[in-house]
Amino acid sequence: MSTPASSTPFLPPEIAVLERGWLSANNILFIGHHDTAVVDTGYCSHAEQTVALVQAALGGRPLDRVLNTHLHSDHCGGNAALQKAWPRALTAIPPGQARHVRQWDAYALSYTPTGQQCPPFRADSLLDPGSCVLLGDRTWQVHAAPGHDTHSIVLFEPRDAILISADALWENGFGVVFPELEGEDAFAQVGATLDLIERLAPRTVIPGHGPVFSDAPRAIEGARRRLDGFVRNPHKHALYAAKVLLKYKLLEWQQISLADLRAWTEATPYFGMLHARHFAEQGESEWLAGLMDDLVRSGAATRRGEMLHNT
Secondary structure, three states, X not given: OOOOOOOXXXXXXOEEEEOOOOOOOOEEEEEOXXXXXXXXXXXXXXXXXXXXXXXHHHOOXXXXXXEOOOOOHHHHOOHHHHHHHOOOOXXXXXXXXXXXXXXXXXXXXXXXXXXXXXXXXXXXXXXXXOOEEEEOOEEEEEEEXXXXXXXXXXXXXXXXXXXXXXXXXXXXXXXXXXXXXOOOOOHHHHHHHHHHHHHHOOOEEEEOOOOOEOOHHHHHHHHHXXXXXXXXXXXXXXXXXXXXXXXXXXHHHOEEEHHHHXXXXXXXXXXXXXXXXXXXXXXXXXXXXXXXXXXXXXXXXXXXXXXXXXX
8 A cells, every 4th residue: 555645754674864964965874684884974074973873873783885876075975984984894886976086086076166075985886877786675776866966876665665865856955956057958957857756756755955755746846846947047046056055165164254255265166167157247256245145144144243154
């Protein structure tokens, strides 16, 4: 018998979701009869906490595998710490950026352009779309899910229709479409990934951020409305992306002087790129001041003199 969309989300006992917030992506822990695994590992400034949370959830068992849905810093920033804590744990990543991981190219991996950090880690195998992976004694399908990130994947367990959606679908939206910021036409890929999720018809969705939810049709409908707004007005998406990048860094710092913030944006390539492509009619200082004012007006930050504080 199928589970009503409005019911409490179902998770089998071998899955534990460690909901982390926005600086660190959720960690999905699998404790099976044969081995253990964690999908996505959070941001590096939370790495010590990630190790402690995983260790406590494992209850004395070792961590055998680490998997990443994509390689944004908030999803793989704990990889290195987990590999150090459990040296025998094997790490699997989507194939698109494997060469950059092997050679550790922080620019190609997006960390330098976004002004974020990620300690180098080892990748042992690939999560090829079209393949399957055993997690918690169940077979999960690997599906390509481009849009938010060109190389992202989602994981789907067909027996109970459970989807690990990463940043392709949240309960109220989806992640910034980063390829669009770099000049690629990626909004169509976001739509195609939403179509894929609709065909999979998940009854439980484990997102990259936020709580586990069950009403996938409502979330998909809301995501499509949001996407349509971005397609109609790419400038709106660019402004949203700039504020997200600023807020994300503020989550890491908690507080920063306006002078240091300006220095960071000037050294962060994405800000120069966004300004040149979408906001060139404004001076950079004026544009940045407007972004900070928007964060304060929305309640995402507070300003006290020459300091900006996270809220």
